């Protein structure tokens with residue numbers, strides 16, 4: 368073991384300043400240690416140069432998410448200096464390998480984050496019938512679930528759908544929406560006049576739209592579907608907060624302004640990720656006040672955002688809350704989001720040749736079930752104020768999925784989770800494997816127990832999400848969650864092979 372000298376925060380700061388100045392072609396005097404590093408406009412190659420020099424100096428590889436928690440040179444240097452002595456010095460002289468050090472993020476009190484602007488108060492009462500809105504405002508229409516919600520709203524209502532889109536202008540916004548709907552085989556020219564882009568951004572005040580347009584929407588929209596969010600399993604809370612938490616606050620502001628508009632919010636079963644729910648049955652209307660032990664930044668934002676929706680509901684805003692598990696492909700066509708966690712995991716593990724042998728029930732529901740349920744439930748008066756679990760009523764085990772993949776001729780070995788993590792560290796070293804970018808999520812260790820996030824999803828540590836009330840509420844419809852059986856898995860695998868996402872070669 369090659370013990371490195373101990374560096375102070377000032378040493379590390381001076382080192383970073385001089386290297387950043389060199390990479391940017393400027394002088395150290397021009398570098399402000401309190402400036403957010405992202406404001407220096409480093410491209411990924413430049414960032415890599417600095418990180419690898421830092422790694423050489425310290426003798427360990429700092430956690431990739433560290434920059435999000437400590438975004439300035441001053442904060443980062445201070446934090447790194449606390450990690451340098453003793454246990455952190457893990458560069459192995461014999462083989463030159465460098466271990467990743469996992470550094471605890473700053474303490475985050477999620478309870479204190481769940482504060483809704485007191486000026487957001489519903490004005491008057493909702494006068495429009497829930498089942499037949501004329502004008503709908505929808506977020507997330509360029510995403511996966513949003514596309515399928517649009518499909519259902521077009522089929523089940525006569526409404527015009529105003530979709531919040533991040534784009535340079537209306538033309539680009541419309542083309543993003545059309546392209547997304549085409550990608551999921553949803554687009555039909557007849558829908559053209561019913562889909563209206565609203566250029567904006569969840570992460571900005573008033574959703575990034577002008578005050579005049581915001582007021583116009585507030586006066587003319589009848590109901591809101593909020594499906595937009597930044598899904599990222601690597602970024603911490605601080606990086607996702609503006610879009611997911613503050614964006615939800617702005618949606619609630621719109622809902623309360625000028626006239627009351629019901630909000631149908633797409634949350635997640637992740638709101639029950641606190642360790643205090645482990646092994647317990649959680650029902651739809653159960654409180655979700657515990658947040659301690661939710662480690663994933665994305666899940667933290669979903670917890671806080673749903674709390675904001677709950678506060679608005681307590682202030683009198685009509686809301687419905689929909690908590691999907693992982694969202695799988697369309698049960699009829701197999702069409703899916705190939706960038707989602709399940710697909711990246713399958714592809715990445717096939718590339719590795721190994722799957723982790725873990726006790727894990729596949730927590731997934733087909734997207735057509737989720738979208739149909741959201742739209743049906745949101746249109747029932749009796750749903751107001753309630754939450755729904757779109758959990759699969761009979762989940763399958765991960766092992767059965769692996770067995771299934773093998774029957775298609777894919778070669779895949781099950782190895783212990785620890786061995787699999789070692790494989791991931793040693794052999795997944797470039798972006799050619801989709802698991803590469805998920806490594807912080809799969810490997811980073813948290814809490815006193817030093818467990819990884821996937822450890823938290825092992826069966827024994829998860830809550831049992833009950834969906835009984837949701838199934839009861841769907842009884843008046845023909846909506847049933849398709850079983851995870853060979854028929855469904857054939858549909859999924861065939862689609863992934865036809866599109867070339869998976870191949871036997």
Ligand SMILES: NC(=O)c1ccc[n+]([C@@H]2O[C@H](COP(=O)([O-])OP(=O)(O)OC[C@H]3O[C@@H](n4cnc5c(N)ncnc54)[C@H](OP(=O)(O)O)[C@@H]3O)[C@@H](O)[C@H]2O)c1
Pocket residue numbers: 506507508509510511512513531532533567568569570593594595596597598610633634635636669690691692693694695704707
């Ligand atoms: N997928 C799952 O397995 C899953 C599971 C449980 C819950 N959910 C929830 O379901 C909802 C939809 O998820 P999804 O799978 O459809 O995700 P997705 O495919 O990644 O779509 C996310 C949508 O949100 C939009 N968005 C992100 N940041 C935005 C911003 N700053 N301003 C405006 N729009 C923004 C995206 O727009 P761009 O096109 O501009 O990026 C996109 O339209 C989310 O609320 C998610 O938390 C998903």
